[in-house]
Amino acid sequence: MTPDAKVIHMGDIEQLGTIVAGAFAHPDKTGAGQHLALSGGLYSWADVVETLRAQGHDVAFNQVPAEVFDGFFPGAREFREMFNYFEAHTYFGPNADEKIALARAVATEPPLALATWTKQNMPAR
Numbered sequence: 552m553t554p555d556a557k558v559i560h561m562g563d564i565e566q567l568g569t570i571v572a573g574a575f576a577h578p579d580k581t582g583a584g585q586h587l588a589l590s591g592g593l594y595s596w597a598d599v600v601e602t603l604r605a606q607g608h609d610v611a612f613n614q615v616p617a618e619v620f621d622g623f624f625p626g627a628r629e630f631r632e633m634f635n636y637f638e639a640h641t642y643f644g645p646n647a648d649e650k651i652a653l654a655r656a657v658a659t660e661p662p663l664a665l666a667t668w669t670k671q672n673m674p675a676r
Contacts, residue, residue, distance in 0.1 A: 552596060552614070552635070552638045553614070553638065554600075554612050554614055555595050555597050557593050557594060557595045558593070558637050558638050558640075558641045558642065559593070559595065559596070559637060559641075560590035560592070560593055560594075560642040560643050560647065560651070561668075562589040562591040562592075562663070563589075563591060563662065563668050564589070566591075566658075566660070566662055566663065569659045569660045569662075570587050570589055570658045572658075573654075573656075573659050574587060576657065580653065581653065581657055585653055586650045587650060587653055587654035587657070588643045588651045589654060589662060590647075590651045590654075590662060591663045591664045591665060591667075591668065593641070597612065599665065600612050602665050603673070605666075606670060606673070606674075606675055607675030607676075608673070608675050617631055
């Protein structure tokens with residue numbers, strides 16, 4: 552993936568219950584099979600690296616050619632193809648903004664941003 556492509560939706564899986572509770576509380580908004588997407592933000596790999604470095608982590612992003620990545624481990628090609636999909640369509644695919652907006656509208660609390668989640672769950676050593 553391109554390091555600056557803002558196509559990765561990230562959220563704290565432990566907050567999924569806030570969306571589920573909100574969906575049950577608002578069946579008028581979510582009772583017709585809507586897709587509710589948990590996302591604390593839309594990020595690039597550069598954003599992830601910048602966030603972690605600002606919190607004291609020593610990390611980097613190194614983009615490698617597809618043919619090199621494909622040889623890293625069994626299944627690497629499929630993994631790369633998944634990230635190529637993210638780059639073309641974002642993690643949640645088409646209509647991601649609508650899915651996220653509806654989830655946020657019904658959630659019982661706002662989702663955590665990446666910097667908040669990493670500060671709470673990945674303290675630097």
